[in-house]
Amino acid sequence: MVYEFDWSSIPGALPILWDGMAVSLEITLIAIVVGIVWGTLLAMMRLSSIKPLSLFAAGYVNLFRAVPLVMVLLWFFLIVPRFIADLFGLPPNTDLRLASAMIGFALFESAYYSEIIRAGIQSVPKGQMAACQALGMTYGQAMRLVILPQAFRNMVPLLLTQAIILFQDTSLVYVSALADFFGSAYKVGDRDGRLVELLLFAGLVYFVLCFAASMLVKHLQKKYQPA
Amino acid sequence: MIQISHVSKNYGSFDVLKDCSTTVSKGEVIVVCGPSGSGKSTLIKCVNGLEPFQSGEIIVNGTSVGDPKTNLSKLRAHVGMVFQNFELFPHMSITQNLAIAQVKVLGRQQDEAIDKGLKLLDRVGLKAHAHKFPGQLSGGQQQRVAIARALAMDPICMLFDEPTSALDPEMVNEVLDVMTELAQEGMTMMCVTHEMGFAKRVANRVIFMDHGRIVEDDSKEAFFANPRSERAQQFLAKILHH
Numbered sequence: 001m002v003y004e005f006d007w008s009s010i011p012g013a014l015p016i017l018w019d020g021m022a023v024s025l026e027i028t029l030i031a032i033v034v035g036i037v038w039g040t041l042l043a044m045m046r047l048s049s050i051k052p053l054s055l056f057a058a059g060y061v062n063l064f065r066a067v068p069l070v071m072v073l074l075w076f077f078l079i080v081p082r083f084i085a086d087l088f089g090l091p092p093n094t095d096l097r098l099a100s101a102m103i104g105f106a107l108f109e110s111a112y113y114s115e116i117i118r119a120g121i122q123s124v125p126k127g128q129m130a131a132c133q134a135l136g137m138t139y140g141q142a143m144r145l146v147i148l149p150q151a152f153r154n155m156v157p158l159l160l161t162q163a164i165i166l167f168q169d170t171s172l173v174y175v176s177a178l179a180d181f182f183g184s185a186y187k188v189g190d191r192d193g194r195l196v197e198l199l200l201f202a203g204l205v206y207f208v209l210c211f212a213a214s215m216l217v218k219h220l221q222k223k224y225q226p227a
Numbered sequence: 228m229i230q231i232s233h234v235s236k237n238y239g240s241f242d243v244l245k246d247c248s249t250t251v252s253k254g255e256v257i258v259v260c261g262p263s264g265s266g267k268s269t270l271i272k273c274v275n276g277l278e279p280f281q282s283g284e285i286i287v288n289g290t291s292v293g294d295p296k297t298n299l300s301k302l303r304a305h306v307g308m309v310f311q312n313f314e315l316f317p318h319m320s321i322t323q324n325l326a327i328a329q330v331k332v333l334g335r336q337q338d339e340a341i342d343k344g345l346k347l348l349d350r351v352g353l354k355a356h357a358h359k360f361p362g363q364l365s366g367g368q369q370q371r372v373a374i375a376r377a378l379a380m381d382p383i384c385m386l387f388d389e390p391t392s393a394l395d396p397e398m399v400n401e402v403l404d405v406m407t408e409l410a411q412e413g414m415t416m417m418c419v420t421h422e423m424g425f426a427k428r429v430a431n432r433v434i435f436m437d438h439g440r441i442v443e444d445d446s447k448e449a450f451f452a453n454p455r456s457e458r459a460q461q462f463l464a465k466i467l468h469h
């Protein structure tokens with residue numbers, strides 16, 4: 001018997017899938033923003049000459065890079081909602097799955113971003129910091145005005161590539177039964193008995209989006225390649 | 228203006244500077260030379276606190292550099308420094324390079340800072356390049372911009388660390404000319420350089436370093452006529468030959 005494809009449940013499912021995509025993009029965006037901000041701080045701590053700071057950052061990065069993302073998400077799914085509910089005195093039935101998924105992602109991705117950013121900071125010649133200090137700038141001013149802008153310019157392709165990976169990884173929030181794009185596709189497929197079609201369709205969407213994004217990164221890379 | 232007394236510095240068991248002492252008076256031009264690795268850069272970077280040192284004292288314009296209570300940023304804002312590799316900020320235009328520290332460190336208004344920067348850019352002969360980025364200029368031009376950038380801070384003295392060593396030979400003179408002019412205008416200068424022509428033209432004194440020690444510290448006349456140490460004689464013979 002050959003499996004007979006039946007794509008008819010997809011058109012009707014588009015609104016649900018679209019909502020799911022919105023959740024995926026929301027998580028991706030928050031994780032990128034927090035990941036870059038917190039990752040930058042971690043990278044600066046890691047490179048700092050203050051021992052406790054660099055030890056903390058090294059520990060943080062190594063911890064998060066040594067555990068699977070699914071596990072981190074589960075921890076956050078199981079622990080954080082209660083913690084937040086307690087902290088803000090929210091009623092126990094408040095849905096915090098999205099918030100905890102975002103926090104989990106952001107903290108996890110920060111570890112990866114911080115390594116990219118650390119390499120970016122180190123790619124700026126040491127003399128630049130010396131020149132800033134010789135002009136009377138403080139360490140903070142030198143970082144903000146001179147070192148980080150150059151570091152980020154060198155890192156744009158890597159940061160974007162990491163963002164693409166992150167977007168794919170958001171599908172892992174299915175463990176918290178959160179209706180992201182992948183989760184929504186799965187639910188619709190399960191409901192209509194058309195799992196294969198829905199998952200193939202979802203895969204195609206992921207592929208098209210990520211492939212297009214990585215072509216864009218390649219294009220940018222060529223265009224802005226340092227002379 | 229600059230008093231260096233008994234300064235020593237080590238990296239672990241390696242002594243980079245051994246008991247270095249010298250004085251630079253207001254308006255004096257001092258040339259520091261010596262073989263590679265003798266500690267010239269380290270010494271000059273100790274003067275504005277870019278390198279810490281373990282013992283001795285450096286006083287710049289009445290402020291002790293090694294004192295932990297000293298606000299180093301404030302001191303450095305008025306001690307100009309020019310590096311071997313120019314260290315212009317590549318992501319900023321020449322105008323921004325000249326203005327940024329004036330605005331962020333000295334608190335000048337943006338247009339005032341740009342005005343001042345452009346005047347100094349004109350002085351080093353590069354007014355037409357104001358809107359360009361460092362990568363679009365030749366090495367000699369970048370170094371002249373770097374000098375203008377330091378001058379824009381109204382420095383009380385200027386430190387140069389081999390400002391012409393990274394340059395193609397045909398660009399050395401354009402930088403030395405700017406430095407000569409500056410010296411003749413009475414700027415207090417401490418220059419690490421192997422350009423002995425420059426030393427002969429404008430230096431008041433020449434310091435010769437070897438293995439972390441100040442081996443010679445003489446008037447330029449005495450230094451060139453008759454260096455006391457054998458090392459300095461050898462060094463001069465080698466360098467004047469080329």
Ligand SMILES: Nc1ncnc2c1ncn2[C@@H]1O[C@H](COP(=O)(O)OP(=O)(O)O)[C@@H](O)[C@H]1O
Pocket residue numbers: 238241243261262263264265266267268269270
């Ligand atoms: N961070 C460091 N750690 C260990 N040794 C260093 C360090 N920086 C410089 N040195 C050593 O100190 C010596 C003096 O360096 P430097 O002042 O740059 O010499 P110069 O400018 O005269 O060529 C060199 O032998 C160099 O290898």
Ligand SMILES: [Mg+2]
Pocket residue numbers: 267268269389
């Ligand atoms: Mg040197």
